Amino acid sequence: MGGSRFLFDSFDAASARIEANERVAEERWVALEFRLGQIEATLERLEKRVWLGVYGVAGFLLAQGVEALMSAGLK
Template structure:
């Protein structure tokens, strides 16, 4: 006698029921939404890193301008 799958009933082919398909579709949608959320989060993190670099560049530029103005009278006073 042929071995049967324990979930298989004699004379019937296995099938996917509507609630299982709906649950599987919901899981796929949730996975896609999660992946999209991770992608957007990665883009936000990259934008924040770029903004941080620009901010530090501005801070260093302001400090250079202040130091240049501070040393300008000293350089002008030297013979």
Template sequence: MAAETPRFLCAPGLKIEHQERMAELRFAQLNQALGKIEATMERLEKRLWLTVYGVVAVILATAVQSLVTFAP
């Protein structure tokens, strides 16, 4: 088996590793923020549909009520 060559730590190498780690952390934070935004959008969409169904129900109730008052 060949022996592994030891990693040589130098300032540019450490700087690149630091930048890679920061990029990973930023992407993780971005993914977390996007997850929160998606959850908020889903809640908003549910509220919107509930509002639409409520408006349709009121319109239908008004139509039925007007038919009932005119029917003998």
């Protein structure tokens, strides 16, 4: 039997399409995980800033309270 094996082997288009879709889905999943990592890092930075603001306001209020107590004690 001579000739090319490609003349006798059939091409399975459905299988090739499924493999291509699986590769695309895997790449999308990797991109999604990367983006979620970026979002988590941004949220952590935002949380640190919020807590800094909360502690700043609390410190300001405590300082005002101490100042009020000290000025009331001097009168």
